[in-house]
Amino acid sequence: MDKLISxxxxxxxxxxxxxxxxxxxxxxxxxxxxxxxxxQTAPTLILKTEKGIYALIVSGDYGRVNLDIIKELISVEQVKLASPKEVEQVTSSKIGSVSLVNPGIPTILDNQLNRYAFVYGGTGIPQTTLKIRPSDLERVNEIEGYIG
Known part of the structure; x- marks a missing residue:
């Protein structure tokens, strides 16, 4: 969490x-x-592609993620959710606590988060939650594209 705070x-x-x-x-x-x-909840999903790993931050009411939209957005042939083990290897946290801030991981952001002044998501540590402005998620992540 020290890295996140810094x-x-x-x-x-x-x-x-x-x-x-x-x-x-x-x-x-x-x-x-x-x-x-x-x-306002903003889960971070980790995706695996032939180009490597991506983070996807979605609004909690987004519904089922259409991986075909993601394929087109980032120009890949295959996209799937990373396994729990892969998520832990890449983020050092378990599914459900993945941080909203992931330096070095290309990130896709759900535009629907901008409906709110603040969103809530993972810090990388269970039993803690990060409250942050959606516009600031753009500043602290490597944004590859947008959905929604």
Whole structure:
């Protein structure tokens, strides 16, 4: 988490690290816990392609991700969700806690997150959540493209 905080501080990003007793496993659980709408939750998915690994940050109300849209966006033949083991190797965190900030990983961002002043997502550490402005996610990640 020190790396995350130093990135946010260096970029002069307004953020909050929220600690909670229980691990939040789904967008709905996060919305219920924080008293926010589900669209403000921002899970980070890790995708595997022939070009390498990508992060996909989606709004919690996005629905099922259409991998064909992702293929076209980043010009690849194959896209699949990384396995739990691959996610851990690439991000050093487990599925469900993957950070919203992933230096060195090309990132695809859901435009629907911009409906909100703040979104909530992983820090890389279970039982903590990052509250951040969607526009700041663009500043601290290597944005490859947008969906939504």
């Amino acid at each position: 990135i946010l501080e260096e970029q002069d990003i307004e953020y909050e690290i929220l600690e909670h007793r229980e691990q939040i496993n789904t967008a709905q659980e996060g919305a219920d816990y924080f008293g926010i709408v589900i669209g």
